[in-house]
Structure formats: C-alpha cells, structure tokens
Amino acid sequence: MSFVKATVAAIAVAAVSATTAAARDQVHIAGSSRVLPYASIVAEAFGENFDFPTPIVEGGGSGAGRKRMCEGVGLNTIDIANSSSLMKEEQWTTCEATVGKVTEVRIGYDGITFSTRLENTGFEDLTPEQIYLALSDKSEAATWADVDASLPALAIKAFIPGTKHGTREVFETKVMLAGCKAVGTYDEVFAANGGDKKAAEKECFKVRTDGASVDIDGDYTETLASLDANPEGIGVFGLSFLLNNTDKLYAANINGVEPSTETIASGEYPVSRPLQFYVKNAHVSQVPGMKEYLEFFVSDEIAGPDGPLAEYGLVSDPELEATQEMVAEIN
Incomplete structure (x- = not known):
C-alpha cells in the first residue's frame, strides 16, 4: 500500500514538473562563457523593453551548451546554445536527428x-x-x-x-x-x-x-x-x-x-573567430518571446557598430543585414 502511495505521489510530482516545464514563459540559454556577457546584455535590455520575462542566460562552455540544446525537444531543455566555436558537421547531423532543424546565428566577431x-x-x-x-x-x-x-x-x-x-x-x-x-x-x-x-x-x-x-x-x-x-x-x-x-x-x-x-x-x-548562437527551431513557436528575442539580438540597435555590444568589445558583423533577414525566416 505504501509503495502504491509512493508511486502515485511520484507520478503526481512528475506531472506537476511536466506542467511547469510546459508552461515555461522564459527563453532559456546556455553555453559559451565568451558569448555570455553579450547575451546577458541583450537579455537585460530585452526584459526592459518587451512585455516578456527576462531570458535566463547561463554559461558552461560552448560544447556543454550545444550538448544541452541537442538533448531533445521539450520545454525542460534549453532553447538556444551560445557558442564561440562552430558546430562540426557530424555534431550538427546528430543534433538535428534528435531535435529537428537547428539554425546558426552569427552575432559578430x-x-x-x-x-x-x-x-x-x-x-x-x-x-x-x-x-x-x-x-x-x-x-x-x-x-x-x-x-x-x-x-x-x-x-x-x-x-x-x-x-x-x-x-x-x-x-x-x-x-x-x-x-x-x-x-x-x-x-x-x-x-x-x-x-x-x-x-x-x-x-x-x-x-x-x-x-x-x-x-x-x-x-x-x-x-x-x-x-x-x-x-x-x-x-x-x-x-x-x-x-x-x-x-x-x-x-x-x-x-x-x-x-x-x-x-x-x-x-x-x-x-x-566568429561568435554565434544555435537556435532550436522547434521551440520558437512554443516559448513566448523567443522569436522577438532573436530579432532583437541581431538588430542594428543591439548588434550594429554603434550598439551596446560593440561598446563592450564585439566586432560588428559586416553581413549583419543578411543575418537579420535569415532570423526573420526562423519559425
């Protein structure tokens, strides 16, 4: 009897956890310690200028961030992996086999x-x-x-x-x-x-x-x-x-x-080297504010040569306009 109660309780906890994960309303980001300060600047500005919660930004390293993003689809996994190194072809293939389409977004150099x-x-x-x-x-x-x-x-x-x-x-x-x-x-x-x-x-x-x-x-x-x-x-x-x-x-x-x-x-x-982040496309329609965050990050006001990221040391991407057009197509 006690075993049954414990099992039911465990299922209840799992259900609550799943509901919490499904109800997540913050963009969740992890990865490169080099990209971390830039992403933190953008996240804070995003929270101040949009009617969405400030995204959660964590470090951990480029490889660790990509690994977390590629664990699977579901709101108990992160949405974006910041990276100061490029994902290798075999890593990309394995990741997309698990989570579907992944988009690389270069933010500068x-x-x-x-x-x-x-x-x-x-x-x-x-x-x-x-x-x-x-x-x-x-x-x-x-x-x-x-x-x-x-x-x-x-x-x-x-x-x-x-x-x-x-x-x-x-x-x-x-x-x-x-x-x-x-x-x-x-x-x-x-x-x-x-x-x-x-x-x-x-x-x-x-x-x-x-x-x-x-x-x-x-x-x-x-x-x-x-x-x-x-x-x-x-x-x-x-x-x-x-x-x-x-x-x-x-x-x-x-x-x-x-x-x-x-x-x-x-x-x-x-x-x-280029600096970039990787987007789990399957989450864009699931996480409120994620598409807006992506577009905000690569906007002229943020990632352009006169934006706050350049003031902090990021070298603006000469092809930023092409990146903006690509991000606009992510869904």
Whole structure:
C-alpha cells in the first residue's frame, strides 16, 4: 500500500514538473562563457523593453551548451546554445536527428590575444611559429629567448584556454596548427601517418605538460589572476577583455598585425573567430518571446557598430543585414 502511495505521489510530482516545464514563459540559454556577457546584455535590455520575462542566460562552455540544446525537444531543455566555436558537421547531423532543424546565428566577431603585463617588454610581436615552438609538447625551451633570441629571456609560462572552451579550438587551429605547419612538423607527421590529416593535426595540437603551458578552465578573470600570481607569464584573452584591462595588460601583434576591431572585422588579424548562437527551431513557436528575442539580438540597435555590444568589445558583423533577414525566416 505504501509503495502504491509512493508511486502515485511520484507520478503526481512528475506531472506537476511536466506542467511547469510546459508552461515555461522564459527563453532559456546556455553555453559559451565568451558569448555570455553579450547575451546577458541583450537579455537585460530585452526584459526592459518587451512585455516578456527576462531570458535566463547561463554559461558552461560552448560544447556543454550545444550538448544541452541537442538533448531533445521539450520545454525542460534549453532553447538556444551560445557558442564561440562552430558546430562540426557530424555534431550538427546528430543534433538535428534528435531535435529537428537547428539554425546558426552569427552575432559578430572576436579576436583572441596573447597578452602580458605592461612591465614585460619584448612581447610586442609574436608569430604562431614562436608560440608553437614554446608550447608544443615537443619543446624543450626553458625561456622565450631559447625559442627566438629576439624574445625576452623569461621563463615560458603561458595560460591558455582549457579544452572545454570554444576559445581552445581557435588557439589550436589558428596558432598551434599554423605554427606546426610553419616549422614543418605537420608535414613530417602527415607523411609518417600515411597522409592522415586528423592524426597530423592532433599531434600539432598537443601542448607541454611540464607546467610551461597551463590550461585555464574558468573565464578570463581566472587567467588574469594567474598573471597576477605569475607576473612574467603570458595569457590568452579575448579582445574585449583586453580592451577593458589596458591599464594592466598589452597584447602582442601576431604576424605583425595589431589586434583591433578593425583588423578583426577585415580578417587581417590572423587569430580571430566568429561568435554565434544555435537556435532550436522547434521551440520558437512554443516559448513566448523567443522569436522577438532573436530579432532583437541581431538588430542594428543591439548588434550594429554603434550598439551596446560593440561598446563592450564585439566586432560588428559586416553581413549583419543578411543575418537579420535569415532570423526573420526562423519559425
């Protein structure tokens, strides 16, 4: 008898939970810590300007956000996944097999910088080749001067994004892989593995495990704190974070190009990336205000060059109008 009562009670609780989920009236978003501040700005402005509740915005990382969005259809799952890395084709196929149509919405661009404290002179210019030679798991260099005599004789200590962050993919492909190819290691591994491109790339991505390269699993404030504790170190930061901390940090030019909103928007700066979010289309008609939120996010007033996101450091997308037209068709 007690078992039956417990079972009935459990069913009742489940029914209440399902009803609550079905009645959800807030857009629910999770994902990239890099996109998080932009999405938070938009969510707050949306709540202030529309007759809908302020959307819930959480972090957790690009991969984790996409995974949550792809868990299934239903209002107990999130609606939008913020992402600083692009969804791979196989991930997209698997996700759409579970949740139906998914739309990628680019919101602008960001560049990652290699920055150090103002007192550390000599890092004004770096190349992917130098960074690879310093941080590769094959490196035995103790100081930056061991890598290149033109660099300071400071111990190599770099704080890089952890593997769960979308920023890590940019670091690997735009810096480590580029440097690996420049020094010839990629070609050697490619040939040794019978022309296996993925194996060669994976080898190029490997970083030191002797303490010279340190993964940061938190956000950029953790990287900054690591530089405070290791003042001769170098950290990887997004451009917007750097611009908000120029009283403490400066960034190296990469291949002679200064990181700026202009060089990132033009594609001249080599370590840049698009920022985007992924939309579960099946929820657009189910969650009040979701379509309005999407259109508001990519509006000129918000994502344009004179909007609040640009003020915070987002590089406006030159093709924003095309994105607006695409979002208008989401249903």
